[in-house]
Amino acid sequence: HTELNGVESACERHLEMRQDIQNMKSDLSELRRLTEKIDIAFNVADDVARSMVRDYYMDGYSWEQISMRHHYSARWCREKVKKAVEDMSMVIFGMKAKPLQLSFVFVQ
Structure with missing residues (x-):
């Protein structure tokens, strides 16, 4: 394996940065899509349920x-x-979200 000269090395770094x-x-894009799904899902619940979900899982x-x-x-x-x-x-995951026992973990 040969060492790259300065121009070749800079070009390789440039290509890697473009890929990054x-x-x-x-x-x-994926995070935006997921955030929109979560917003829609959160609004499926009524105000009381949303508040309780926030109280328990987030606070x-x-x-x-x-x-x-x-x-x-x-x-x-x-x-x-x-x-x-x-x-x-169900809104976020569809039918895949209906396991025998629901267990959710929210992390920051």
Whole structure:
């Protein structure tokens, strides 16, 4: 394997950067598409369900805290959130989102 001269090396770096830029544009396009799907899915739920989903998954509130905030039983809140998440996941993932047991992990 031969070493590249300065011009060849710069040309190779340029080609690699162009490929990196193209990959980043593709990634950005995919992220925009996914973000739009998530926005649509989030709006499938009613205001109360959206608020509870946000409280539990994004803000880390306990079911008891959510229950007190919304004036419903903790059990009812869990069921409301479960149904909302199922509906949202159907919008995002389609039929693939209907496993035997739903388990979602949101990471930052």
